[in-house]
Amino acid sequence: DILxxxxxxxxxxxxxxxxxxxxxxxxxxxxxxxxxxxxxKFLKQASKSLPQKVKEKVLQSV
Structure with missing residues (x-):
């Protein structure tokens, strides 16, 4: 897959x-x-470095 x-x-x-x-x-x-x-794979790795609050906020809006 390509972004x-x-x-x-x-x-x-x-x-x-x-x-x-x-x-x-x-x-x-x-x-x-x-x-x-x-x-x-890239996004999975990159998301590991995001703060938990940012992850929750992003997933909340999906």
Whole structure:
């Protein structure tokens, strides 16, 4: 599974990958799109570092 976050609508010129993270850049070297590969694994790991109060608040609104 992949999580994609579009930062702006500029044209994409190239991308760089580091592990499960791919960042697409415009010709001006501005980040345009971020892809997180294995997104569920990433989000599970990231959520472990969130304070319990934040987790409860987020889950409450779902």
């Amino acid at each position: 994609m976050m579009e930062l702006n609508n500029k044209p994409i010129d190239y991308a760089e990958q580091s592990g499960d993270l791919i960042v697409h850049f415009s010709p001006e070297r501005e980040a345009v799109l971020i892809e997180v590969l294995s997104a569920s």
